[in-house]
Amino acid sequence: MKVEFINFNDDPLLDPEIKKKALSMDSKNKPPSYCMPWVEATRYSIQLKANFEYWIRKSQDQIEACAVQDGKAIPVPEIYASVPEGISYNAKDETEKKERKLSVGHTPAFSSLWQSKTGHSVTLKLGIGWWTSPGWGMFFTSAVHRNENFRIVEGFVRTDLWHRDIPILVQPIEKDIKIPKYSVLASAVLMSAEDLELSPAQDREQKITELAYQTSFKRINPSYYKILLASKDKKKD
Secondary structure, three states: OOOOOEOOOOOOOHHOOOOOOOOOOOOOOOOOOOHHHHHHHOOOOEEOOOOOOOEEEEOOOHHHHHHHHEEOOOOOOEEEEOOOOOOOOOOOOHHHHHEEEEEEEOOOOOOOHHHHHOOOOEEEEOOOOOOOOOOOEEEEEEOOOOOOOOEEEEOOOOOOOOOOOOOEEEOOOOOEEEEEOOOOEEEEEEOOOOOOOOOOOOHHHHHHHHHHHHHHHHHHHOHHHHHHHHHHHHOOO
């Protein structure tokens, strides 16, 4: 499935990426290369990068954050998108009006008074706009196999309808955090926007029979799940 994006940072090194891990069939290798779920997680995960170096400090009930350049805090950066000629838009100030540009967002920031008062998290704007197929959205979460000293507050956005820069909420786990520019900050996973329905399994005996077969084959060949997926991919080709 195709996912389109616009990188408003005008820096190709900040383009989101899908970095697949190579799967090893050698049992001597350790995860993630030998662990199929770990490998598959990177296959379906879009990796989002930090567009600035960020320093974040958390006290008992407060979070402070800044963007950094050459080891020094810089004024809160604002990201802009150029507006095509002939397009009308609601300019927030004279700068936007005269220069025909639109503020995508500033970073870091607090999305609400509650967020800043409680020390719950801090909001980063990465300068990426998303377009997905009708009926599909994106689930934003911590980076696969990456984050250790902070986590990303999970969120789902209908990116088939909403194309603004999605706020990424960082919750510190440690007191002081430094996030290098270009490092993987978060992950986005494509997800259907249809409501989910949970139902007890129908044809219970048939499904348990399938479970028994898979368990048996797994006991004979530890790589059976890998073989199943490989055969499915070959049928698609």
